[in-house]
């Protein structure tokens with residue numbers, strides 16, 4: 264499952280960070296996931312249960328912050344919210360848009376002890 268490998272890479276990044284400060288465990292972790300990121304949040308939560316077993320994150324409270332998709336049209340310069348990666352510009356209908364936000368998939372913060 265795609266989401267399990269995402270969880271595993273989050274765990275390994277978080278464990279590396281925790282090791283730097285010699286933390287025994289991660290209490291809390293906040294993830295930022297853009298609405299355009301190719302990840303299913305429900306599947307991620309499900310995969311999380313398995314992925315964190317026997318790691319420093321086993322009992323960590325996990326929070327997910329969603330980031331809205333936002334793009335700028337390269338043709339007319341208009342900025343707009345996007346639901347899907349290939350949505351056209353609502354003003355001029357161009358598909359030449361650059362994504363500003365929404366593809367994030369990262370650890371925003373963690374609390375370790």
Ligand SMILES: [Zn+2]
Nearest residue numbers: 336339352355
């Ligand atoms: Zn446009």
